[in-house]
Amino acid sequence: MIHKIDIKKMHHRNGPDTERAAAHKVALSVTGRRLQVLQALAGADRPATGSEVAKQSGLSILSIRPRLTELQEMNCIEDTTDRKLNDFGNTEIVWRITEKGLSYVD
Numbered sequence: 195m196i197h198k199i200d201i202k203k204m205h206h207r208n209g210p211d212t213e214r215a216a217a218h219k220v221a222l223s224v225t226g227r228r229l230q231v232l233q234a235l236a237g238a239d240r241p242a243t244g245s246e247v248a249k250q251s252g253l254s255i256l257s258i259r260p261r262l263t264e265l266q267e268m269n270c271i272e273d274t275t276d277r278k279l280n281d282f283g284n285t286e287i288v289w290r291i292t293e294k295g296l297s298y299v300d
Contacts, residue, residue, distance in 0.1 A: 224270065224298040227253070231261045232270060235291040236299040241274050243286040262289060270295035 224232065234251040235242060244262050248255040265271045269292060276288040291299075 224265075224268070227257055227261045228265055228270075229298060231258060231265060232291060232295050232299050235271060235289060236296060241276070241288045241290040243278050243280060243288055245280045245286060247289070262287075265295065268294075270298065 230251050230253065231247055234247045238246070238250060242250070244258050245255055247253075247262075248258045251258070262271065266273070266289075271289045271291050274288045274290050277285045278288055280286050
């Protein structure tokens with residue numbers, strides 16, 4: 195099965211060819227931060243926001259947000275359509291891990 199990922203979000207608009215090649219190489223891998231995000235969502239007792247994932251994993255929200263977008267594009271997580279206010283009073287998406295996402299954690 196061939197999966198298509200929009201890699202435009204994974205490199206700079208006018209990035210050099212080496213940057214684009216690296217983005218293609220890692221587009222479908224679930225390792226590093228992506229795996230840490232999935233593990234945090236799998237270990238949570240309920241769906242969670244990016245801020246909650248960051249707190250649970252001990253990582254910066256700035257490293258979590260892009261991974262959430264990538265994982266959603268890979269169908270590893272999904273938007274629950276619920277929203278929660280974060281510590282700054284901003285609304286955040288509440289994310290749920292999918293069966294596909296769980297397959298990387300197990």
